[in-house]
Amino acid sequence: MDELKEAWNELKTEQSKGINLELAQLKKAIHSASTGVIEKLNSRLKAKMYYTLGGIAMFIGLLFFAPNNITRVLISIVLAAYIIGGLILNNERKLIREEIDLNNNLKATIENFHFKVSRVLKYEELIGLTLYPISASAGFVIGLNIEGDIDEFFGRWQGWAILSAVLIVLAPLCHWLAKWMNRMAFGKYLDQLEKNIEELKNSGSDRN
């Protein structure tokens, strides 16, 4: 037996002093919720789904109380953005519900996780580009409606220019913020997966 195997066998005693759960605790574990990355993303997704559905209900309600046609048109645009956002979220939900087979080899599993997490985050960033800037602009318009004369504001081209400028600033800002938040939450994780995929590719994989 070589030197390394001898040393490894000595280590085995140390390793066996690990976590030792009773059968009842194991039973509890298989009936509990996962704390993995997919479950974390799923929780975020659920919160966003509630937010979007709440938004849709609220803007449908506001549509009935809109004081004038301009407000009605703007609320309809926001509503359309929320419906598009809801459809993007629905795609995300489909993707997250497809279970990853852990019976696969390590390379295939890491690649699947990397693909799935990256795709879900891309959808999130797309929502950052569409839903949030429109929501913020809706706040701007609703505020204007309460504080001033909206007909007069949008009766001049400058009013539309200000709204467009707000959207032009907010859309990239919200997209950048969504990207930054995803980078903070999942950047290191994705980097680690990429590093391992690269290492496996350099190891000359020919299996899947």
Added chain:
Amino acid sequence: MTEEVFLSKVKAHEGIINKILYLYVDSKEDKRDMYQEIVLQAWKSIGRFRGDSQFSTWLYRISLNTVMTFIRKEGRLKQETLDTALPVTMAVSEQSDRSMKLMFAIKQLNDIEKSIITLHLDDYSNDEIAEIIGISKNNVAVKIHRIKDELKKKMKG
């Protein structure tokens, strides 16, 4: 497989889970959480266990896949030296000193090298390692040779 049979099999092979936790997870609390996650993922995957490999090999695969795709907290060991990682007051025999050096050297390897060498040291064949990791058998042999050389150097240095 019934829940009871599954749990008793996991219990009988818990050394496999502990071995992986020992290598990839540092704090005891994290180890406990990860242990539970592995058991949960194994239970969710048991329907796909066809029995054409041993339960222990299958559990090893599920455990490794779960740990490697989990958001792990960064390990402290990479920043430490062997002297600071091992308690200075510990009166170590020559044998345990050797095994501690091996453990420290293995922990310094990257995730993939760590998996390959520990499977090899646990007497898995190159075919089985290739199947679990997803690289070719020839490359497993080349990698094992290189990692063993590296470990020996680290243990002597």
